[in-house]
Amino acid sequence: MFQSFQDTASPEQGPPRLAALRTEMVREGLAGFLIPRADAHQGEYVAPHDERLSWATGFTGSAGFCAALANIAGVFVDGRYRTQVKRQVDLAHFTPVNWPEVQLGDWLNDQLSDGGTVGYDAWLHTPEEIEKLVKTCSANGIRFAAVNNLIDHVWPDQPAPPQGHISPYPTELAGEPHGQKRARLAQGLKKEGHGAAIITLPDSIAWLLNIRGSDIPRNPVPHCFAILRDDGHVALFVDPAKVDDALRAHLGPEVNLRPTQAFLPALHSITGIARLDPKTAPMAVRHALDEANIAFEHGEDPCLIPKATKTRAEISATSEAHLRDGAAMVEFLTWFDVQPPGSLTEIDMAKRLESFRRDTNALLDISFDTIAGTGANGAVMHYRVTETSNSTLEDGQLIVVDSGGQYIDGTTDITRTLPIGQPGDEERRAFTRVLKGMIAISRARFPKGLAGRDLDALARYPLWLAGQDFNHGTGHGVGVYLCVHEGPQRISRVSHVPLKPGMILSNEPGYYREGAFGIRIENLIVVQEAELFDGADDREMYDFLTLTYVPIDRRLILPAMMDAGEIDWLNRYHITCRDKIGPRVSDAARLWLDAATKPL
Template sequence: MFQSFENKSSPEQGPPRLAALREAMAAAQVDGWLVPRADVHQGEYVAPGDERLAWLTGFTGSAGFAAITQDKAGVFVDGRYRTQVRSQTDTGAFQPVDWPETKLAQWLRAALPDGGRVGFDPWLHTLKEMDDLARALSGTGIECVPHANLIDSIWPDRPAPPLGKITTYPDDLAGKTSAEKRAELAERLKAQGHRAAVLTLPDSIAWLLNIRGADIPRNPIPHAFAILHDDTRVELYVHPDKLDALPANCTKDGVSAHADTGFTAALTILLSPVRIDPASIPVAVVETLRQTGIDAAHEVDPCILPKACKTEAEIAATRAAHLRDGAAVCEALSWLDAQAPGTITEMDVVTRLEEARRATGKLLDISFDTIAGGGPNGALAHYRVSETSNRTLQEGDLLVLDGGGQYLDGTTDITRTLPIGTPGTDERAAFTRVLQGMIAISRLRFPKGLAGRDMDALARYPLWLADQDYAHGTGHGVGVYLCVHEGPQRISRASETPLQPGMILSNEPGYYREGHFGIRIENLLVVQHAAPLPGSDPADSAAGRLAFETLNFVPIDRRLIDVAMLAQPEIDWINAYHAQCREKISPLLGPDASEWLDRAAAPL
């Protein structure tokens, strides 16, 4: 199994560890300390040795941070994790803080009314983050000061850095060689007058060099730094123990590999100006450039947008991965439907789904720990079943099943909500509203230039009519055999990046009733040029329209749909989608699952 069911949270360890941190703060002469969930590469995912937030507080969610003073300790989480943080931390020692409703600066002002020194590790915080915080604290007397990491000084058995092998990613799946990508980006650097760009995000480096890694579970990325020069050269910096095992394309055609211990020194000899992304560059890198007198140009990581706009080869590959994965999910759901309520657990479902994906012979990893939340556990949007939380699925439960696979040709992610036995009336009504929002996004045609923030409300509108909502974005970007969460594209109130052809996004509205049930329905979509409609305005046709192509093909559970709530175009969409499921997936299934699919995807 890729997934384990170990309970990784130790809330009872929180108070003594907090006491040790406060002693270290006193010795360092700081009045506060910031604990992010971050590493030196500033990606979303971190290795065990960088799980400082979880080690200190017990909270294991994938997003959040803590602020510690001598008499207060706040753990900041968004709406996805507010139930989870209360269950995983000692709330007598740690105060859950609703973020972003409560800003860090606001909290620090209340915690340090007379001012003070707040320490932070400059490798674990970005330039934008700390500049924003400094502005918000202006006039308070509170000063943020860089310092060696205090958590590391009190963590006696901190895991060693990962040493995953770096491998080559096939050019035919990438659609472009590394040399072609580097030449395109180098031309853009020249056009903007930038001599080099500093890259710290592992997925950017993996994409640019057509390599993959194994340093982070579920995400095939290498821990590395890189410097891209305006003459197409790239200097790659990795752990010294990885150098001898690097693939050939890391040391040819203008790519040189070095030990990461030399990265800081390499920064000091760059020619100005150097491009850095304030949203991902660690403060320590910025300070090194500043102290050396090297001018920094603040621009977005040059790999971000080209990586997000997939090539035709990447899109074709990910289509194939989703058909394979869809067949595996259908095999697992066929099995699930044959089990009587009260006879299987959440862990059984996770295990069976992974077995089905493994049976394809192509699974390299799961793309994240599978979410299988039954009944009240389904109300935790990012629930991870453990041996201590494992629930037997009972009559009347809803099961939120959200998982994905990492295949060489694509990264998959899909959520289905399933009834265990006979669903209730409230559950069916809420499910249908969520489905209506999901269909609205799936059917959308839109002008070029619109961003995810312009679409997010469409998915929520049916829920809003019933005074319901969900506390997460509607969709995130997805890579191709890279990270299942990829920027900059999102369908979210906060997303300002215009959607472009080739971008892959999730479409996953939901609804969560704490203590009772959860609902989420998710497909992945790829942005495509939309064909003109008959009778459309010529000016609009000339301007062009975009639309979404659906990648996942697994039936949406008909037992949870209140057909009377649907408009005819919504019914037509479901029937057309289910017809595609039968056409595309049936040939890939065994006899039992094929019969199940015929029933599950029958017309409404």
């Protein structure tokens, strides 16, 4: 099994660890210390070595941070984790804070009315983060100081940094040799007057050089740093233990391999103006440039948009991966439907789903730990089942199954909400509203230049009419055998990035009633140029191509709540599911598929 069900949250360990941290704060003369869930590469998912937030607090979510002061320790979480955090931290010692509604700088101003110095690890925070804090807090006498990481001082059995092997990624799947990518981006640097770009995001480097790594569970990226020069040459800073002759041959003479510890000294030798992304680079890089008097300008990581706009080869490859994964899902749903209520647990569901993906003989990893939450657990948006929390699927409940696979040709992410026995009318009404929002995004047609914020309301409107909503974005970007959460593209009310053809996104509205049930429906979609209509304006229009083909459970749908266009979309979607997936599954699954895709 790729997935473990061990309960890694240790709320009882939080108080003594917090006390040890506060002892270090006193020794360093600090009024506070910041503990982000981050590593030197600012990735969402981190290696065990960098799980400082969960070690210190017990909170295991994939986003959040703690601000530990002398008399209070705030754990900042967004809407996805507000139920989870209350289960995982000792509430007598840690205080959950609703973020981003409450900003860290404002909170520090309230808590440190007499001022003081707050310490932070410069490798774990970006210039944008620190500059915002300084601007917000300086008038109140609060200072911020880069210090050695205090958690590392008090974590006696901290795991070692990862040393995962790095391998070439096939050019035929990437759609472009890394030499062409480097040359193309180098031309962009020249146009901007930049002599080099400092790249610190692992998935950016993996995309740029057509390589994949194994330093992070579920995410095939390598921990490394890179400097791309305006002539297309790259200096790659990586632990030599991760490199073999095959990788050296793949990279060629224009990629200079150097050890990780040479990264900061190499910044001193940059000629021309360096480009630094203030949203993704660690503050330690900014400090090194300042100390060496190297001229730099803030600018976006040059890989972000090219990586997000997939090539035709990438879209073709990931389409095949999604069909393969869809067949595994249909086999799983066929198995699930003959299991009586009360006979399965959440762990049974996660294990069996992974086994069907393994049966493809193509699964390299799961793309994230499977979310299989029944009843009240389904209302925990990023619920991770453990041996402690494992619940039985009881008659009348719903179960949210959010999962995905990592294949050499693509990364998948799909959510289906399933009834256990006979679903209730309230659950069916909420499910149908969520489905209407998901269909609205699927059918969206929009002008060039619009961003995710312009589409987000389409998914929420049916819920808003009932006074309901969900506390997460409608969709995130997805890579191709890279990270399942990929920026900068999103469907979210805070996303300003214009959507472009080739961008892959999730489409996953939901509804969650704490203590009762959860609902989420998710497909992956890709932006494409829309077909021209007779009589349409002379303007460029985009729409979405669906990548995910797995039936949506008809037993949870109230057709009377849907209009004719929505029903037509669903019926056509189900016909396509049958046509694309039917030839790939067993006879039993084909019979199930025929029944599951009957028209409403």
